[in-house]
C-alpha cells in the first residue's frame with residue numbers, strides 16, 4: 266500500500282505552493298494584530314506552515330504529520346530559514362490519537378487534504394476533535410475532495426460512501442469525497458464564511474482534482 270511517507274521518500278517536496286483557501290484566510294484576519302496560535306494538521310512538507318509564518322511572524326505555529334519523511338523535509342526548511350522553536354513547533358503525531366497539547370486552544374486550524382483519508386466515522390471524529398481544539402471565534406480552514414472530482418467515479422464504493430482503489434497514486438488508501446449538502450450538515454453549528462470549489466492540477470496523478478475549500482468560524 267502507498268503511504269504518504271513512501272511518496273515523500275520517492276518524490277520529495279511535491280506540494281510547494283499554498284492553496285487559495287490559505288491565502289484567502291489571511292484576508293479575513295490580516296487586520297487583527299494579536300499573537301496567534303495556529304495548528305497545521307497533517308502539514309506534509311509545510312507549505313502552509315511556512316506561508317502562515319510569513320504572514321503572521323509573531324504567531325506560534327504547531328505543525329504535525331505522521332510521516333517521518335515529511336517532518337524531516339519540513340525540519341530541513343525550518344533550519345535553513347533559522348526559524349526558532351518558539352515560532353514553529355514540529356512534531357510527529359497521528360491525528361487519530363489523542364492530541365498531545367490538550368491545554369492549547371487555537372485561533373486558526375488548517376487541515377488541507379488530510380482528513381479525507383479514511384472512512385466516514387473516522388472523518389467525523391477527526392472533525393469533532395479538531396473543532397474542540399479551536400477557540401471560540403477561531404477559524405477552521407478545511408480542504409477536502411469534492412464528489413465532482415473525476416476520481417470519485419473510479420474505484421469501489423464502501424458501505425459509508427468511502428471510495429477504495431481510486432485512480433490516483435495513493436488510491437489504495439481509502440478516500441472520502443464531500444458533497445455540498447454534507448459540508449453544510451457537518452458545519453451547521455458554525456458560520457461558513459467562505460466556500461468554493463477549486464480545480465487544481467494533480468501532483469500524484471494525471472488530470473485535475475476538484476476540492477472544496479471551506480473557511481468556517483466557530
Ligand SMILES: C[S@@+](CC[C@H](N)C(=O)[O-])C[C@H]1O[C@@H](n2cnc3c(N)ncnc32)[C@H](O)[C@@H]1O
Nearest residue numbers: 269280307308309330331332359360377378379
Ligand atoms: C495530501 S497530503 C497534504 C499535506 C499538506 N496538508 C498540504 O496540503 O500540503 C496528506 C498529508 O496527510 C498526512 N496524514 C495522513 N494520515 C495522517 C494521520 N493519521 N495523522 C497525521 N497525518 C496524516 C500525510 O502524511 C500527508 O502529509
